[in-house]
Amino acid sequence: MASDTVLIIGGGPAGLEAARLVGDLGAKAVVIEKRDHLGGTPIAENYAALTHGFRDAEEAMDEMMRGVTHHPNVEARLGWEVAASEGNAGDFKVTVAKSGNGASEVLNAGAVIIATGFQHFDPGRETQMYGYYEYDDVITLADAEHMLKHHKFVKPSNGQAPERVCFIQCVGSRDRQIGNEYCSKVCCGISSKQAIEIRQQVPGAKVFIFYIDMRMYGYWENEIYWPAQEKYHVQYVKGIITEIIRKGDRLLVRGEDTTMGRPMEVPMDIVVLAVGMEPSRGTKDVAQIFGLKQNKYKFIEVPHDALDPTATSVPGIFVAGAAAGPKDLDDSIGMAGAAAAKAVALVRRLAKVTA
DSSP states (O other), X not given: OOOOEEEEEOOSHHHHHHHXXXXXXXXXXXXXXXXXXXXXXXXXXXXXXXXXXXXXXXXXXXXXXXXXXXXXXXXXXXXEEEEEEEEETTEEEEEEEETTTOOEEEEEESEEEEOOOEEEOXXXXXXXXXXXXXXXXEEEHHHHHHHHHTTOOOOXXXXXXXXXXXXXXXXXXXXGGGTBOSOOSXXXXXXXXHHHHHHHHSTTOEEEEEESSOOOOTTHIIIXXXXXXXXXXXXEXXXXXXXXXXXXXXXXXXXXXXXXXXXXXXXXXXXXXXXXXXXXXXXXXXXXXXXXXXXXXXXXXXXXXTTBTTBOSSTTEEEOGGGGSOOOHXXXXXXXXXXXXXXXXXXXXXXXXXX
16 A cells, blocks of 8 residues: 655755645655754754845744644654665655664655755865965855854954955856856845845945846845845946955955956955855765756756656656755745645555555
8 A cells, every 4th residue: 555654855944844734734744854953054054044035044944843843744853864765656665774873764655755955066166266265254155144143244364344345156156167057046145135234234344246147036136136235335246256365464356347348356355255056965865866867967857847846757756945956945945835735645646546
């Protein structure tokens, strides 16, 4: 007889939403999370506030986590990883292993939802000379989130408040030289959100955003982009940055102002690299374990991401969130709902067939 359990791999926003909805629909959900905590990247990377809406990230994720940990139909297993899988839709036998103690167990599931998310691009792989591992005051969006969360946005090199801060967009995205031709979708919005937060926490700082072109989605335009310029006086400069070097106790940002068509050199105290999304190690691992096709960037391939965005190459296995490619939070939550509904519908249909 087909199993009525839906196994969800990953306890981030998409996995939590999928698990809660599976439970709300009256089916049993089991969440497998390799970390020792739920919440995914927003918690692991100490995000300050979510884009869009500026809602406190920890508060929002706590609410999502309570929706799972207090749900009678949902079981969350922390510190467990998927080790192997066999079977088909309605009767997957998935071996999970407990980190550290060598314990393993076989779980039976009628359907599986992959919600293993993304990881931030490592700027040490960048072909241009941004010096992330060379200069303390070159940081990433994730580093900035951590400082903003603790209301301590200072120069890492000396602990002083910065007078000049800039963001460099598309680090690890839209770059053919490193093979990431795709747009990571969220970096422009997150950079603008952080620029506003920096101006709120360090009112005396001048903030610049160097961009190829700004890509905002939905309400981000009115909620983030225009307020950043009109209320918080963030300066957007269309240009390409090619090099960062140290000059005295500051950083010298070199590149080209493409609007003016001339080279530029601008001193900064902190440079924030707007790093893009890449598939997480977990996404690549589970794709191999479940035999899922991956696209050229190693995200899980969706046969038709417009008409059926949660399908994978294996019947009975669905995908939600950034495991299928760069996604903002809105898209991830929407995919999680669709994946949950389809997974529950599948296990119930198969249960009737095999009853």
